[in-house]
Amino acid sequence: MTLREALQYAEEQLRAGSHPVRARLDAEALLLHLTGKNRAWLLTHAADPFGGCTATQYAALLQRRLTGEPIQYITGTCEFYGLPFHVTRDVLIPRPETEHLVEKALELARNMGAPGLDSETWESTQPPGAPSMESAAGGRHGWETTSSSTSKRAPSLARTLGQGWETNTLGSWSGSILDIGTGSGAIAIALAHHLPHARVTATDVSPAALSIARENAERNHVAERIRFLPGDLLAPVASDHFDLIVSNPPYVAEADLPTLDPEVRDFEPHAALFAGPDGLAVYSRLIPAAFAALVPGGWLLLEIGYGQSESVPALCAAAGFHRITTTPDLQGIPRVVAAAHP
Numbered sequence: 001m002t003l004r005e006a007l008q009y010a011e012e013q014l015r016a017g018s019h020p021v022r023a024r025l026d027a028e029a030l031l032l033h034l035t036g037k038n039r040a041w042l043l044t045h046a047a048d049p050f051g052g053c054t055a056t057q058y059a060a061l062l063q064r065r066l067t068g069e070p071i072q073y074i075t076g077t078c079e080f081y082g083l084p085f086h087v088t089r090d091v092l093i094p095r096p097e098t099e100h101l102v103e104k105a106l107e108l109a110r111n112m113g114a115p116g117l118d119s120e121t122w123e124s125t126q127p128p129g130a131p132s133m134e135s136a137a138g139g140r141h142g143w144e145t146t147s148s149s150t151s152k153r154a155p156s157l158a159r160t161l162g163q164g165w166e167t168n169t170l171g172s173w174s175g176s177i178l179d180i181g182t183g184s185g186a187i188a189i190a191l192a193h194h195l196p197h198a199r200v201t202a203t204d205v206s207p208a209a210l211s212i213a214r215e216n217a218e219r220n221h222v223a224e225r226i227r228f229l230p231g232d233l234l235a236p237v238a239s240d241h242f243d244l245i246v247s248n249p250p251y252v253a254e255a256d257l258p259t260l261d262p263e264v265r266d267f268e269p270h271a272a273l274f275a276g277p278d279g280l281a282v283y284s285r286l287i288p289a290a291f292a293a294l295v296p297g298g299w300l301l302l303e304i305g306y307g308q309s310e311s312v313p314a315l316c317a318a319a320g321f322h323r324i325t326t327t328p329d330l331q332g333i334p335r336v337v338a339a340a341h342p
């Protein structure tokens, strides 16, 4: 058998499965994963003989895919917001919908400028000889400082800085972000990557997920700027305050279990998916706790599921949030709730 024939055989098998449109892509992805080569190599070696141990291993991978295991768990990799992530069955596979939350967080962060710092506060708090705010947090890294929001937010500076961050270099501080239920680290790592001056904290109740997240932070060169803390929701950061709290928590109703895609239901961690009988069990604890942990003028961003575009904003309003908006995903389904701390 040649490599081309092996690919064709795999493609045919996959075409009869549950995702026929991805049959060719999946067949190639499995082969590339197995051989460690790229597609260019595949094209130029299509006539090479394919057999023995590699063929047996390929058949085993194909079998896993045919039983419905997501391709990302088989290859152990996935892309999120243009960055590479390692995934195992201990973590949810990051979803493209969640990129909307990252997008919204970046937009808010940029609008907040260098949060909590106005030039007066800056002059009086920076060590002698420190770079100016413009050069440290502005010009080079695209932060926009708006005087109205920064001066309004100035009182939060001392509070936010007093929370035991390892660095006290004001020149590198541009806001604090908390990602609750970080899973593979997708959101926290994408934000740390794009906000080089932000301090990011990521929590998860699953120690196994946190160790994958840590590994992903290293892979993406942001490990030194993210604290990973195990525990329930905001419990690990009980006394801290943040400018931005983001979360894609579990939000699937237990009652929806039978209707879930079997690839999700049978392979992804249930602790990452289900949130009580109505899907609101985590939000209803998370939202009031997030309110208490935000600085005045700070923002909460939540991913929501289908049918939650009224219930989740209502929980935010009940907790005291205002300026509550929802943003749709590419399919037009409300996907991200943004809520401001007054």
Ligand code: SAM
Pocket (backbone or CB within 6 Å): 091, 092, 093, 094, 095, 098, 180, 181, 182, 183, 184, 185, 186, 187, 203, 204, 205, 206, 209, 231, 232, 233, 247, 248, 249, 250, 251, 271, 272, 273, 282
């Ligand atoms: N943020 C990741 C993403 O968007 O790909 C993972 C999201 S996944 C839907 C939810 C995550 O929340 C899982 O990693 C799960 O372990 C974690 N989780 C569930 N309950 C939690 C709790 N009470 N406190 C902290 N994390 C929790």
Ligand code: GLN
Pocket (backbone or CB within 6 Å): 095, 248, 249, 250, 251, 252, 264, 272, 273, 274, 303
């Ligand atoms: N988006 C996931 C799904 O496909 C659910 C993730 C979550 O509960 N946050 O079901």
